[in-house]
Amino acid sequence: MEPVDGSVRGQLRQWVRPGAITVAQGLLIALLSLTTHVALFVLSVASLVLIPLLGVGFALFPLATALVRVAAGLHRRLAGWAGVELPSPYRPAPAGAGFGTWRRFRWVVADPATWRDLAWLLPGAVTGGVCLAAFALPLYGLEGVLGLPMVLHAFDVWYGYGPFWPVDNLIQAWLCFPLGALILAGGLAAGRWLVWLHVAFAGFFLPPTRAAELALRVRQLTVTRAETVDAQAAELRRIERDLHDGAQARLVALSMSIGLAEQLVQRDPETVRRLLAEARETSGQALAELRGLVRGIHPPVLAERGLDGAVRALALAVPLPVEVTVDLPGRPLAPVESAAYFAVAEGLANVTKHSGATRAWIRLRHADGRLTMEVGDDGRGGADPAAGTGLAGVGRRLAAFDGTMVVSSPPGGPTVISMELPCELSSPRISPSSGTG
Amino acid sequence: MRVVIAEDLALLRDGLIRILEAFGFEVVAAVDNGPSVLPALTAHRPDVAVVDVRLPPTFTDEGLQAAIRARTELPGLPVLVLSQHVEQLYARELLSDRLGGVGYLLKDRVSHVDQFVDAVRRVAAGGTVMDPEVVAQLLASRGAADPLGELTAREREVLGLMAEGRSNAAIAGRLFVTEKAVSKHINNIFSKLQLPPSTDDNRRVLAVLAYLDGDDTRRARA
Numbered sequence: 001m002e003p004v005d006g007s008v009r010g011q012l013r014q015w016v017r018p019g020a021i022t023v024a025q026g027l028l029i030a031l032l033s034l035t036t037h038v039a040l041f042v043l044s045v046a047s048l049v050l051i052p053l054l055g056v057g058f059a060l061f062p063l064a065t066a067l068v069r070v071a072a073g074l075h076r077r078l079a080g081w082a083g084v085e086l087p088s089p090y091r092p093a094p095a096g097a098g099f100g101t102w103r104r105f106r107w108v109v110a111d112p113a114t115w116r117d118l119a120w121l122l123p124g125a126v127t128g129g130v131c132l133a134a135f136a137l138p139l140y141g142l143e144g145v146l147g148l149p150m151v152l153h154a155f156d157v158w159y160g161y162g163p164f165w166p167v168d169n170l171i172q173a174w175l176c177f178p179l180g181a182l183i184l185a186g187g188l189a190a191g192r193w194l195v196w197l198h199v200a201f202a203g204f205f206l207p208p209t210r211a212a213e214l215a216l217r218v219r220q221l222t223v224t225r226a227e228t229v230d231a232q233a234a235e236l237r238r239i240e241r242d243l244h245d246g247a248q249a250r251l252v253a254l255s256m257s258i259g260l261a262e263q264l265v266q267r268d269p270e271t272v273r274r275l276l277a278e279a280r281e282t283s284g285q286a287l288a289e290l291r292g293l294v295r296g297i298h299p300p301v302l303a304e305r306g307l308d309g310a311v312r313a314l315a316l317a318v319p320l321p322v323e324v325t326v327d328l329p330g331r332p333l334a335p336v337e338s339a340a341y342f343a344v345a346e347g348l349a350n351v352t353k354h355s356g357a358t359r360a361w362i363r364l365r366h367a368d369g370r371l372t373m374e375v376g377d378d379g380r381g382g383a384d385p386a387a388g389t390g391l392a393g394v395g396r397r398l399a400a401f402d403g404t405m406v407v408s409s410p411p412g413g414p415t416v417i418s419m420e421l422p423c424e425l426s427s428p429r430i431s432p433s434s435g436t437g
Numbered sequence: 438m439r440v441v442i443a444e445d446l447a448l449l450r451d452g453l454i455r456i457l458e459a460f461g462f463e464v465v466a467a468v469d470n471g472p473s474v475l476p477a478l479t480a481h482r483p484d485v486a487v488v489d490v491r492l493p494p495t496f497t498d499e500g501l502q503a504a505i506r507a508r509t510e511l512p513g514l515p516v517l518v519l520s521q522h523v524e525q526l527y528a529r530e531l532l533s534d535r536l537g538g539v540g541y542l543l544k545d546r547v548s549h550v551d552q553f554v555d556a557v558r559r560v561a562a563g564g565t566v567m568d569p570e571v572v573a574q575l576l577a578s579r580g581a582a583d584p585l586g587e588l589t590a591r592e593r594e595v596l597g598l599m600a601e602g603r604s605n606a607a608i609a610g611r612l613f614v615t616e617k618a619v620s621k622h623i624n625n626i627f628s629k630l631q632l633p634p635s636t637d638d639n640r641r642v643l644a645v646l647a648y649l650d651g652d653d654t655r656r657a658r659a
Contacts, residue, residue: 280549283545284548287544287545288545294521294522300491300520300521300522301524303496304491304497304498305498305526312526313524313525313526316525316526316529317574317577318578319577319578
């Protein structure tokens with residue numbers, strides 16, 4: 001919501017901007033519909049007809065469909081601008097489906113969205129063409145408001161406006177002002193309605209059907225599941241390797257030292273003392289490695305204190321002041337909690353490594369079935385999740401839970417990483433948490 | 438010296454009892470779960486308690502919570518908290534009453550038996566003992582624009598040992614220098630960090646830990 005602005009300029013902006021937007025939308029929709037739809041429809045139908053006749057249609061129809069999809073895509077964007085989201089319904093192209101291939105043709109023909117687009121082209125041209133009024137009417141009204149009939153009348157030019165053909169006396173010329181205002185206001189109101197009508201009508205054809213939506217969802221889940229399984233397998237492999245090369249090897253060395261000490265205990269007490277000291281040293285190293293490993297798998301502080309305490313502990317370990325705000329009335333399920341923790345940890349690591357910030361903040365909140373997390377800093381910005389593996393990994397990790405991550409990091413900062421995870425919270429926490437941060 | 442032990446793993450509990458008894462401590466009670474810690478401490482009023490952070494039934498930080506609660510009921514009750522991992526956050530909570538008689542160590546440290554027993558004795562005597570890893574975490578979480586940057590390498594070393602709760606004599610022994618040299622370093626540290634000089638060992642440790650925890654600077658900058 002924009003705040004109400006009482007000034008003249010504010011009033012103007014409040015009326016002029018949406019008006020101008022409606023006019024522009026009407027013009028663009030009308031242009032697009034009137035210029036392309038009929039031609040595209042004819043091209044599509046012609047190519048379909050040419051399939052049995054000459055066989056050219058096999059190559060031509062996918063081409064025509066590609067053009068239709070461009071036009072429909074533009075309409076979807078315009079609809080988005082007018083406040084109605086029309087998601088894209090197309091199935092992703094299979095591999096090796098270049099233009100002119102049989103596979104391409106099959107893909108295009110098998111997608112119901114192709115036929116829905118086609119069915120929409122002509123009625124869409126009508127609803128879109130009518131949107132020309134959304135452009136023309138306000139402009140005609142504006143002509144009167146700005147006094148063009150008056151001026152032309154003054155110069156004795158033959159000119160008609162509204163019901164006056166021609167404008168032949170001064171009263172009629174004067175009347176063009178209120179008349180223009182009326183047409184302008186009416187045109188804007190009608191224009192907005194026409195644009196809405198076009199977009200709502202397109203809403204019957206252009207977005208995916210329920211079945212297609214579910215198919216899209218299945219596909220998305222398949223992708224994220226594959227990524228999750230991959231990531232988990234890689235993680236297990238890493239843990240196995242770390243254990244094998246680290247703690248396990250050290251325990252072997254440890255038992256060797258102790259075994260040797262056992263043999264030498266009578267003959268060479270001095271060497272035994274050295275061996276035992278070595279054994280203790282090795283056990284210390286093994287413990288330190290296991291500790292690091294455990295921290296990477298599931299940080300103990302997360303198990304002990306939940307997300308709240310664990311994030312505070314993270315913030316303490318960072319060499320800059322971090323303001324932590326947590327508003328969680330309970331605890332999410334363990335896997336979600338863990339994903340959230342590692343996401344915040346990665347965000348914070350990003351702050352300390354790259355940002356050059358002097359302060360940072362973390363905000364955790366749960367509302368409307370969503371856990372929202374924000375990690376921000378006042379550093380130099382320019383963080384790009386596509387460039388580094390860290391943030392991209394966070395995105396993948398969150399995607400496994402239908403979570404999302406948005407990074408806003410303009411050059412010069414500030415950087416804000418916003419993450420969301422849909423989740424429910426369990427019963428209120430049992431352990432008290434400290435208020436320090 | 439009378440000790441109460443709270444540790445749920447039988448192997449470690451027996452190990453602790455064996456070590457402490459070998460060094461002349463009397464283990465008056467050894468409990469294995471969170472809810473029994475507080476009654477045991479109030480019933481026996483030991484000279485020192487050795488408590489594991491994570492205890493049943495919830496396997497969260499019950500031991501730590503029990504230790505903190507025990508110290509509000511019996512202010513200054515010496516408690517040495519042991520854990521498989523150390524957290525700055527927990528150290529801060531343990532130290533917050535500023536009474537001393539607090540220790541916080543990794544379980545690994547028990548293997549240096551003489552040092553561990555020494556730590557138990559220092560805590561029992563009202564001293565403060567911090568695990569080197571906590572001190573390292575505290576030092577690591579200081580920013581680049583920090584007055585700590587003005588300290589020489591040797592002074593940082595002394596500061597770290599001081600934060601662990603070691604006496605001048607122990608620091609001198611550890612660094613192979615004289616006690617006089619150590620106290621000179623300490624004077625330098627206190628003046629560079631603008632801390633009020635203190636001759637009392639325990640108050641000195643608390644001042645250093647509070648400084649490292651950023652009680653003054655971190656809040657002011659935040």
